[in-house]
Amino acid sequence: MRLKDTGLTPQELKDIVNKYMVETYERYDFIAERAEGMYLYDEEGNAYLDFYGGVAVNSAGNRNPKVVEAVKDQMDDIMHTFNYPYTIPQALLAKKICDTIGMDKIFYQNSGTEANECMIKMARKYGVDNYGPERYHIITAKHGFHGRTYGAMSATGQPDNAIQMGFKPMLPGFSYAEYNNLEDFASKVTKNTIAIMIEPVQGEGGVHPATQEFIEGLRKLCDDNDMLLLFDEVQTGWGRTGAPMAYMGYGVKPDAVSMAKAIGGGMPLAACCATEKVATAFTKGTHGSTYGGHCVACAAGLASVTEILDKDLSGNAREMGEYMKQELAKLPHVVEARGRGLLVGCEYDLPIAVEVKHGCLDRMALITAIGDKVNRMIPPLIVTKKQIDELMLIMRAAIEEAVEKYEK
16 A cells, blocks of 8 residues: 555654554654565665564565465365364475474464463473473573563563563573673573573574574583473574574474564465474474464465575575675674674674664664664565665665764
């Protein structure tokens, strides 16, 4: 829908939002009306260079033609049904995902936090079924982020952050350990611990990749203690870090993995995948979702995943991610450029990240800020060197402007 079709002015539309919607987001002062490839367009047709990617969702590009076609074709047949009959998009996508990432079973959900809830429930049910009613404890990483529903929020190791503040008490049975610190994780293991759950790259925590030694060490720690290794790949999955799933780049397989964002190509779709052994914890009636595995979302997902694989967007993520880190390191006041694939962040020696984000927005480029010292870039995986170079020019100008304001 275009603004001209509503008969409203831009301000009238914004007034409606302000009057009727519960606002928990920082609104940018433009109306997103159209998108294509690496660009988002406002109501006046201005193009914004998109290094936000719908928060790592539009990995195959904004409004990817194959995804759009799949959605339209599916809507001509069936939009939604309950999960008792077999549906073609569900089946084909399940096979595509499991065969690609080496997992046995999949359970569809609608969002990343739901996929993590599913994974937490599956792990706890597995522990109780196999070891007794007290075997439900899960260790997660400090500064991690797993979602905003109660299980995922309780697993999020940010107890003093706005994510948890005002919503306590959290669900019991979680402990937090230092990311990339194997000894600290080992020290938190008790006789009741059933799983360790981490992100292979902490996105919301400041773009910190796990080390190879840490990932391998967690796998051994879990194996030695009859525990499950769970990976939250809501943000890192499907090409983002340079492999179909981040764990494939590390050569370490988890017992279960969550995914969302890129899997749906812009449609709300998520999933939890697990080995046969772990998936048997779910039996009829133990979990469910009305919209999980929605026909249109699964059709979009099949198209999105196929595009990512067939076009080797993982390979482009590796190449462009290294180039972006190299170029970010040249910018003034950047003390570190880090990340894996096209999940990239840069940290400054001054608290200017929010100002830099706004300065980029003023220059029609979209990035995000994590805290006051880190900017994060999560563009569609189709990004080119030319577009990265364009962003670097914009960021340099935004940094210089932010520093000038800071020093006044």
